[in-house]
Amino acid sequence: MNQKELLKGNIAIAKAAINCGCKCYFGYPITPQTEIGEYLSNEMEKRNLAYVCAESEIAAINMCIGASSSGAKTMTSSSSCAVSLMQEAISYACSDELPIVIVNVMRAGPGQGYIYPSQGDYDQSTIGGGNGDYRIICLSPSTVQECIDMTYKAFYLAQKYKNPTILLLDGLLGQMAEPAIINDNPYEEIDNSSWVLKGAKNRPSRQINSLEPNQTKLNSHIFKMFEKYKQLEENEQDYEDFMCDDADIIICAFGSLARCAKDLCSYYRQKGIKMGLFRPKTLYPFPNKKLEELSLRAKLFIDIEMNMGQMLRDVRLTISHNAKISFIGKPVGDWLKKEELIDAIDKILKENYATSL
Amino acid sequence: MIKSFLISGSGGQGILSIGTILANIFMLNDLFVTYCSCYGAEMRGGAVNCEINMSDSELYSIQNTKVDFLIALNQASLDKFISKVKENGIIIVNSSLAKINKTRNDIKYIFAPLTQQASSLGNIKFANSIALGILSKILNNFPIENVKKAYEKFLSNKTELIQKNIEAYLLGYNSIKEIN
Numbered sequence: 202m203n204q205k206e207l208l209k210g211n212i213a214i215a216k217a218a219i220n221c222g223c224k225c226y227f228g229y230p231i232t233p234q235t236e237i238g239e240y241l242s243n244e245m246e247k248r249n250l251a252y253v254c255a256e257s258e259i260a261a262i263n264m265c266i267g268a269s270s271s272g273a274k275t276m277t278s279s280s281s282c283a284v285s286l287m288q289e290a291i292s293y294a295c296s297d298e299l300p301i302v303i304v305n306v307m308r309a310g311p312g313q314g315y316i317y318p319s320q321g322d323y324d325q326s327t328i329g330g331g332n333g334d335y336r337i338i339c340l341s342p343s344t345v346q347e348c349i350d351m352t353y354k355a356f357y358l359a360q361k362y363k364n365p366t367i368l369l370l371d372g373l374l375g376q377m378a379e380p381a382i383i384n385d386n387p388y389e390e391i392d393n394s395s396w397v398l399k400g401a402k403n404r405p406s407r408q409i410n411s412l413e414p415n416q417t418k419l420n421s422h423i424f425k426m427f428e429k430y431k432q433l434e435e436n437e438q439d440y441e442d443f444m445c446d447d448a449d450i451i452i453c454a455f456g457s458l459a460r461c462a463k464d465l466c467s468y469y470r471q472k473g474i475k476m477g478l479f480r481p482k483t484l485y486p487f488p489n490k491k492l493e494e495l496s497l498r499a500k501l502f503i504d505i506e507m508n509m510g511q512m513l514r515d516v517r518l519t520i521s522h523n524a525k526i527s528f529i530g531k532p533v534g535d536w537l538k539k540e541e542l543i544d545a546i547d548k549i550l551k552e553n554y555a556t557s558l
Numbered sequence: 559m560i561k562s563f564l565i566s567g568s569g570g571q572g573i574l575s576i577g578t579i580l581a582n583i584f585m586l587n588d589l590f591v592t593y594c595s596c597y598g599a600e601m602r603g604g605a606v607n608c609e610i611n612m613s614d615s616e617l618y619s620i621q622n623t624k625v626d627f628l629i630a631l632n633q634a635s636l637d638k639f640i641s642k643v644k645e646n647g648i649i650i651v652n653s654s655l656a657k658i659n660k661t662r663n664d665i666k667y668i669f670a671p672l673t674q675q676a677s678s679l680g681n682i683k684f685a686n687s688i689a690l691g692i693l694s695k696i697l698n699n700f701p702i703e704n705v706k707k708a709y710e711k712f713l714s715n716k717t718e719l720i721q722k723n724i725e726a727y728l729l730g731y732n733s734i735k736e737i738n
Contacts, residue, residue, distance in 0.1 A: 207582050207593065233597055376619055378578070378593040380585045530727040537651070538623050 203382050206241055209347045210375040211236035213383070214278070214304055214368065214371045217352035219244055221386035222303075225251040227264040228282065232316045233372035234306035236365050237278040238374025254273050260289040260372035262294075262303070269299040269411045272397030274356055278304035281322050282313055285330060291365055291397045295426070296411035298396075300359035301351075304368045308374035309533040318372035323511035326367045334423050338366040338437070339484040341455045342374065345382040345399060350443040351482070357388035358437065361397070369484060371507060375459040421512040433486045440488035441480040444470070445495055448477030450550075454493070454505045455481050464539055465546065474550070482529070486514070496520035501553055503546060507537060520533055525553065559614060562622045563693075566607035566639050567631030568654075572686035575712065576610035583700055584610075588616045589647075604671035605634060605719025627696075629689050632656055632671065650692050652685060668692060668734070675729060684726035699731075718738060 215237045218226070224374070226245060228238045238254065245252035251268065255261035259276050269275040279287065284305045295444055305326060309319040325340045325552060338358050340351045343421050351368055361364040413419040426456075443450060445464045454462045457481040469476040479495060479502075481488050496502070502524050504513045510528050529545045531537055565578065565597035569575045574595050589723035609625070611617050624644040632638035633656040635651075639659060643649055648666045651658075654673035670692060672685035694700060706724060713720050 205585060207578065207585050207591070362736050372597075373594065373620065376595065377615070378581060379591060454578050457620070460618045461620070537623060539619055 202376075202386055205380045205382050207378050208345050208381045209236060209378045210342075210370060210500075211306065212240050212346050213345050213348040213381055214242040214352050214375075215244070216383050217349040218302070218356075218410075219248070219250075220274050220383060221353050221356050221388075222274050222390075223250070223276050223356070224252075225265070225268040225275045226277065226405070227255050227261040227268070227275075228279060228356075228443070229255050229258050230508060231258075231280045231283045231308075233308055233318070233375050234280050234304065234437055236289065237304060237306075249554050252388050258283040258286040259290065262290040265301045265303075266271055266290060266294055266297065266299060268433050269294070269301045270398050272393050272399060274300075276302040276304065276356075278306065280306050280308045281310050281319070282308070282512075283372075284322065286412065287318050288325075288330035289332075292329070292333055292335060292367045293322070293336065295329075295331075295335035296333065296422070297409050297427070298363040299365065299489070300353045300363055301363060301365045302355075302359055302368065304352075305370075307369065307371045314454065314533070316372060318374075318457075320458065320507040321511070321532060322369065323455075323484060323506070323508060327487070327515075335426065336433070336485055338362065338364055338370055338433065338486075340366065341369050341482060341484050343455070343460045344381070345374070345377070345379045347482075348374065349381055352456060353386045355389055356357070356386075357391070358433075360391035360393065362433055364429065371457055371463065377457075383422045395403075407541050416545070428487075434507045437483060438486050438488040438490060439482040440491050441478075441482060442491065443478040443480065445477035445479060445499075447475050448495075448499050449475045450503065451477045451479050451499045452496055452503050452505055453479050453481075453512065454557075455484060455509075455512060458505060458507055458537060460541070461537065461539060465542055468543065469540075469546075469549075481512070487515045489515070492516065492519045493523070496523035500524050502526045502551050503529060503550075505537065506540065508532050527553075560617065560619075561612050561627070561697075562625040563610040563629070563631045564607060564625045564639055565610070565611070565631075565689075566635035566641060566652050567603070567629075567686075568634065568717045569604045571606070571631045572683060573606045573631065574608050576690045578684040579708045579712050580693070581610050581693075582711060583704055584612045586704040586707055587700055589614060590618050592620045594620055604612060607639070608636065623701075627693065629693060630632060630656060631685060631689065639667070650689055654690070657691035668696075670730070670733065672730075675733075679722065679726055679729065681722070684723060685721045687726060688730035688733075691727040691732075692734050693730075693733045694727070695734045 584591040676684035
């Protein structure tokens, strides 16, 4: 039986990565995720695994492309402005169909920004910052335990769909600690022998290359990729609905901010207002099926983010024809605290239900 | 029932260490806990703080506008965080490094010359553990085995320091009779 430990989000991710068979880690230090690399530098050496502190993030992600092509489970981690540097290679890796796991512990931007927690990379992670048509699987944990569970899931989905996968959390979750259990990896291993480059003895040679001068072939390659994304959207949408069954008002939030929103649900329910929380666990594929279902009943949705409204676009696309949507956002710095959120929500409720409050 | 704690002082005073140990003690007593430290470009001598929430039910919020308990190991952190303490909150002040001056009358003060007491144990660095002992007494104590376990885990590669720190913890624990 695995024991409960007090773990930082960053360390939890590093431990889970080793536990599920990550063979190669390439990265470059940046606050607030440096502990991931620090922890792995020791632990991977002990286990004779590959750890490289690269000369830059661009080098790190390109090393991931190489290692992943050979079939090794590969991970890199970084933070916002440095993940921006990786975008070109991420676009390549999507076209190359490589299962790289990228951990982005978000800090505030745009530009250099600073190390304060933020959720400003929702767009970059789900829509993508590189060129061309591609999608990236994106998972969003909200507790340290989920950091562990979703690290396992990120490796699994990456392998299953042969696509880069981003584990997206904000600096606060990376830095905070709470009790969690390093459980065993619940996912099956995916056979990759049909595509990895490990020497072509006794088989025809293979290539992993995003260059395709033949127009027809390039078209069909992208169609094939999108067939995969269709499968993802069909089968892998994941969410948590908290107190949503009878809710009139539903908060939409992701990541660590969403756990704070759970307190709000109890607070407003004590006042007789039926509030619930809808929390996407997969940001891509966005869980639009469940959200749309909820919008048939609840008529007011309040989207809360530590940015200026990035998931808001997905929420609007899904339910704006059914329900009213309000937004509360603060891009940088301190956590949105309960009292602050209550003030903002009270204001929205007054606008919408002038008589009932 | 959620209780929140803020521990503050200057870099090198072991603020994050006792924060982690306190969080571990809560965990070992099967309580829900979150621990959150300031991070970034801090250095030895700079300001350091960490915030801990403890509850007997699942914890959602991580940071608070106000806290129930404050440990301030120097004057600067006392000045900075005194306004963050809730009404009827409790504050433990290291009177070796901060003035004995009650600027608020809606909170309870505990002044203890932690650095001097620590120095009598052989090293001023034990001041943090004395403060932890005082806090633990106020919280109506925890089994000493769990306190030992938390120290053993935290100091697993500096085992020679465990005994002295527990002595310091007990010194703090036994120094408080009642709170006024």
